[in-house]
Amino acid sequence: MTQRLTLGALEVSGLTDLARFDIPLSEIMPGADPAALDGIDWIGPEVLSDGILHMAMRAWLLRLEGRVILIDTCVGDDKDRPARPEWHRRRSGALIAALAAEGLRPDDVDVVMCTHLHADHVGWNTVREDGRWVPTFPGARYVCGRTEYRHWDGAADAHGAFADSVLPVMAAGRMDLVEDGWELARGLTLETTPGHTPGHMCIHADHGAGAVFAGDAIHSPVQLARPDWVSAFCSDAEAARASRLRLLEELADSGRWLIPAHFPDPGWMRVARAGRAFRPAA
Numbered sequence: 029m030t031q032r033l034t035l036g037a038l039e040v041s042g043l044t045d046l047a048r049f050d051i052p053l054s055e056i057m058p059g060a061d062p063a064a065l066d067g068i069d070w071i072g073p074e075v076l077s078d079g080i081l082h083m084a085m086r087a088w089l090l091r092l093e094g095r096v097i098l099i100d101t102c103v104g105d106d107k108d109r110p111a112r113p114e115w116h117r118r119r120s121g122a123l124i125a126a127l128a129a130e131g132l133r134p135d136d137v138d139v140v141m142c143t144h145l146h147a148d149h150v151g152w153n154t155v156r157e158d159g160r161w162v163p164t165f166p167g168a169r170y171v172c173g174r175t176e177y178r179h180w181d182g183a184a185d186a187h188g189a190f191a192d193s194v195l196p197v198m199a200a201g202r203m204d205l206v207e208d209g210w211e212l213a214r215g216l217t218l219e220t221t222p223g224h225t226p227g228h229m230c231i232h233a234d235h236g237a238g239a240v241f242a243g244d245a246i247h248s249p250v251q252l253a254r255p256d257w258v259s260a261f262c263s264d265a266e267a268a269r270a271s272r273l274r275l276l277e278e279l280a281d282s283g284r285w286l287i288p289a290h291f292p293d294p295g296w297m298r299v300a301r302a303g304r305a306f307r308p309a310a
């Protein structure tokens with residue numbers, strides 16, 4: 029049973045593509061010493077065990093005033109990702125099944141927001157049809173920050189996601205490139221939070237208690253305790269730290285929800301200050 033978060037008129041639920049993606053802490057955050065977390069009792073084995081960080085691959089489904097919005101589309105099916113066996117040529121149907129469990133079909137989706145253009149955030153943007161990549165959500169406008177799109181357009185891309193999951197959407201005329209401050213829908217505002225990628229964007233939700241859909245501005249709850257730990261996949265470590273600190277400072281003790289892409293179930297939490305760092309709010 030999917031959990032649901034209600035924020036005023038906004039209904040949020042997670043669509044799981046990969047329930048668990050395990051990666052050694054030393055691989056995703058080189059130099060991070062697990063001993064630095066000793067004595068921090070709120071970090072449970074669902075977050076980190078035996079040096080392995082446990083993450084989820086989740087798209088966020090937002091329902092607002094009859095509109096259906098997806099934030100990020102995870103890993104996808106059929107994509108050539110030889111560098112990541114768990115992602116390579118999957119035949120899961122996972123995101124479509126998760127959508128169906130919410131009573132929705134791909135044509136019901138009105139907006140697909142890409143926080144950034146990494147392979148684990150754009151995979152379900154497209155599906156293979158008669159040997160071609162076509163938009164999975166044929167009635168949707170796909171939205172991406174202009175800076176982010178420009179960065180990847182022509183740049184080296186480790187997994188080839190730009191070519192199979194982004195360009196076909198642009199070629200189909202379904203993609204809008206937008207600027208900082210753009211409103212995705214009423215009370216859903218984009219903010220550029222560079223560092224993980226050059227044009228990474230968070231989505232601020234001003235509904236109910238409020239929330240920030242944070243994409244990969246923070247990867248794991250361990251970064252509440254150690255906001256300075258940077259992932260190996262971040263393009264600019266200093267900027268990534270600064271964006272994360274700004275986000276956590278803003279959310280701390282505010283009652284607003286932090287909703288990143290990869291946190292363990294349910295995928296959201298409130299944040300409290302803990303000395304010079306942070307922890308989940310009780």
Ligand SMILES: [Zn+2]
Pocket residue numbers: 146148149244289290
């Ligand atoms: Zn990611």
